[in-house]
Amino acid sequence: MERNFRSPTGPPERITMWALRMQQKRFIGYPIHQWLRWRGVSIGPWSYAPEHPPYIPHIGTITIHARTVIGKNVTLFHGVTLGRGDIWDEPQPDFGGFVLEDDVILGAGAVLLSARGTLTVGQGTIVAANSVLRESTGAYEIWAGNPARRAGYIPGSGPARAALKAKKAAEAEAAGVSGAPEAPSAVNQG
Structure with a gap:
């Protein structure tokens, strides 16, 4: 289920992808990080591996909490926010931040909020546009709504196949079809 990396579509996207890679460099990293923030992209330089920065198909405001770990092939659309869900209070001592595993897609305007523990978005998961996610997800799931x-x-993912198999088994059981052969009935033998 691994997606191939897609190259940015235009010059602004290419420049932003270059800047995401360069903000981890020793002397020029801080000015580039400040330029990215000025452009509306606030992603900590150590949130991702330098060879695998998140893919940003459209430039827009993106705010990622400093305690975030970003995996390979993660796609962030404009308006994505990862932050604390209790900003009026002191951070909880057990607040662990966010983990975006490999191949995650966060739709435009998606908001991930956490106050305690670590919020993990499982591998291959899609969080739909304008969704507000407050709990961890499993692998290859689709989440939507507020x-x-x-x-x-x-x-085509493993969980989808397992869910389909369970659904078919439940439908077969409801229809009275079982996997075992039925015993002959003594009533109609004559």
Whole structure:
């Protein structure tokens, strides 16, 4: 289920992708990080591996909490925010931040909020546009809504196959079809 990296579509996107890679450099990193913030992209330089910065197809305001770990092939659309859900209070001692595993897609305007523990978005998961996610997800799931709820699984993924198999088994059981052969009935033997 691994997606191939897509190159940015235009010069602004290419410059931003270059800047995301360069903000980890020793002397020029800080000015580039400040330029990215001025452009509306606030992603900590140590949130991702330098060879795998997040893919940003459209330039827009993106705010990522400093305690975030970003995996490979993560796509962030404009308006994405990862932050604390209790900003009026002191941070909880057990607040661990965010983990975006490999191949995650966060739709435009998606908001991830956490106050305690670590909020993990599982591998291959899609969080739909304008969704507000406040809990961790499993792998290859689709989440949508405010508050976000699991809307399904990515077609062809392991969880999708398991869910389809369970659904078919439940339908077969409801229809009275079982896997074991039925014993002959003594009533109609004559």
